[in-house]
Amino acid sequence: MRYINYNTNGQIWVFIKEGTSVGVISDTKQQLTLQLTLDNGYQFMVTMVYAKCTALERLCLWEDLYTIGLDFSLPWMVGGDFNVIMEEDEKISGLLVYPQEYEDFALSINSCELFDLHFIGNPFTWWKGKSDGECIFKRLDMVVINQALQDLFGHLEIQHLARTGSDHANLQWKLRLKKTKLALTRWSKAKYEDIFKQLLIREEIVKVKEHLFEEHLTSLNNRVLRQAQEEYNLYLYYEEEFWRQKASIQWYNEEDKNTKFFHRLVKGRRKRLALQRVLRSYGTWAEGEEEVLVEAVNFFQHQFIGVIVERILI
Template sequence: MEKDKEEQVNLVNGKVYKQAGVSPKVSKARYIQRYRNRLAMANAFSNCSGKIWCFVNINIDVEVISDTVQQLTLRPFFQDLEKTMYTTLVYAKCDEAERVELWDNMYHLYNTITEAWMIGDDFNVVLNDEKNIGGIPIQPQNVEDFAFSVNSCELEEIRFKGSPFTWWNGRAGDDCIFQRLDRMFINAPLQDWFNSLEVEHLARTGSDHAPLLCTYGEIDQNQEEIVKIKEGRFEEEPSPINRCALQKAQTEMKKYLHYEKGYWRHKFGLDWFVEGDRNTKFFHTVVKRRRKNLQIRKIQNSEGDWIETEDQIAAEAISFYENSSLRRI
């Protein structure tokens, strides 16, 4: 019986170790499903090379759209939102010539995907001449190819927090190299989903790359959309199941609004004092929201009628104060 050399993966004390061995040819699907069971995930996917793994912790419909050596593109469908967010996971080659295939894959996906799209992870090349520690000088051609691909696909990089470097070569002294090889990008439709997105560079443990944690900001619009969808379904079919689904969505929205209220109270009370004088996007948004809430859209005149136009409101305000002044005299 012919035997092939395979890379075996062992999980010991929460860390992943790899060892070479000789064993009968076994499908890589067995390994990923084994880890899926250990991690109690709902589903798991891997690309054709077996080097990109994706675990899904919620039970949703996920379709594999594109599977190549350097990327895996999935299409999860979120039933509550009735929306799709394409997700492309990248593990690029170290060689410049081999990465050309990845840039071609990205451009093909860009011409195919019209909905929300997130792409990122290990591109194995820096995006610009940003500060790095150690290593050989950056080759302009490598940077230009990456930058051209990002611009051609009209992608926006998600801002990050944490260490400015995501990769370390594991050495010290003069041989030490720190670079930022891992990034996350989104297209315009996905930017409309959330008010803010942020990537956090977590601590490197068990790998020379830092894990990327993507978090979102306010999602109150999506919560409202869920309730509206459930309301529409209940109106079309007022069954006990749809009624229960609507009540659950309303409860979740009330819970979210409760937490949001406390969050903004804390923001206004503490952060405004600490950071209110800074020229930040967050506080500009807060000011705009306050101004919007303070706008007068209609008033009741002295005769009890409601008026809404700006000219009528202005005239009524002037008349009110003029009459008040005459009464004092």
């Protein structure tokens, strides 16, 4: 049987096909959050949004999302009409947009560790005006997800469809399970167990073997210590490979061993919505994704060769 429901004020409706178990997590005037369980056992959350028109009224929505993010650790998708843009270039024509109008939105998304999905189609999902006069275009409708959902599902595609019968464009997304990745993950855990747990265990073993060798300088204790060190180094390599793949880095030098760098980069990617520009060392601003990316690469490369470069992030 199909699942049909709507939120507390009847402005958000949801229709779910058969074969999916549904539970309501949160229901307010601006959002409806459901927990979905597929027939294969996979669970994730979906939050449908229809935000109010004023920044003050939207504060309640941001608080709802923050609370959900704190209370649950499931894979999570949030989408709908947010009634606010994320940044200045998501609007054409009309009155000027002040940062205060969209900073709360960006802060809420970052606090929940959500990030915007790449989309296909017209960048503006809403328009107002006449075909023969001045028109205002905005991107008010979008889908954001957390890293857990990205890891659970394979190809996530958002498409902005044509605006027909409404001033808003419909959003269409498709989720495809990463069956191969999930199978490999299970195999990896079975073969290597948890990398980080095993790394801590191997580190403690090395400490014990070092102490034993210092007290009894025998060839046997030396061989045992070397074997423990080799196993420890192997798991250090596994850990570094894990963070390198999470960071999607291809350009680093194989000689550079800095796992903390990859860890910071992964976390930084989740908060990229708040990073709008950086101040170069010679005093000019780098703005836009490409310029900021170039400055970030230069910054870390200079760190690796010992050059200190100051940056101010905005």
